[in-house]
Amino acid sequence: MTNQLSTHLQSIKAETLKQWLDHNQAILVDVREPSEYAAERIHGAKSVPLSQFDINQIPVETGKSLVLCCQTGNRSAQAAKKLLTNGVETVINLEGGLNAWKQSGYATQININAPISMFRQVQIVAGSLVFVGTILGAFVSPWFLILSGFVGAGLVFAGVSNTCAMAALLAKLPYNQRGQS
Structure with a gap:
């Protein structure tokens, strides 16, 4: 079963996600905790924290790829595995997470009044x-x-x-x- 899961769990780089978001081809779900999401996030990301993860909260739109992200890519990979075990056929993980997004020079939404990490x-x-x-x-x-x-x-x-x-x-x-x- 692990091999089957890993074949459907894909990873993309920040550059690819940027192109997809610019062309409205992806739904981005941020699985970090609410305080982390409130402090900084990729524009357009929806919050579904891993600690309260519910497959029914995942937004779905026909013709758009589902991409999960977190700070480094580890928690989003965990969330992706949960989705795959619950019947979602293809899930994409942002390789390196928010850190990779920022290292690629892409902007984030920052809230200086958010709680500390x-x-x-x-x-x-x-x-x-x-x-x-x-x-x-x-x-x-x-x-x-x-x-x-x-x-x-x-x-x-x-x-x-x-x-x-x-x-x-x-x-x-x-x-x-x-x-x-």
């Missing part, structure tokens, strides 16, 4: 918890060091599994839900 939010919260746990462990009780150890273990798990429970929780906060369309 999920990655930075995780860094701030995790760093704060480790700092507080260490200070409390040094000056109040060594038992508070468990907090720092717990956060460290969570970060290791996130790196190994490519999932982040803290990011999933932060994504549910109201200010991270802005910008979804």
Whole structure:
């Protein structure tokens, strides 16, 4: 089944996507989280976050190619596989994601009032918890060091599994839900 999926999962470069969008030949779906989408996106992209991914939210237009994008191309590839396993015949992934789009010199829509990126939010919260746990462990009780150890273990798990429970929780906060369309 994996070979069948990979034959229908196609990748395109930013240059090709630009031509398709200029000629109204593609529907672009951004699978990043709402806060990421709100901060910066390719003009015309529709938001369908991977964390809330629903095949019924994917816009379909006859005669247009369905292209998925994210920041680097990894999450959009995951979303593409979900679509392929649910019967969508052909899905196209933007190779390199938004980063490749910008490296090719193409414009993006930027909202300077959008929430900070999920990655930075995780860094701030995790760093704060480790700092507080260490200070409390040094000056109040060594038992508070468990907090720092717990956060460290969570970060290791996130790196190994490519999932982040803290990011999933932060994504549910109201200010991270802005910008979804």
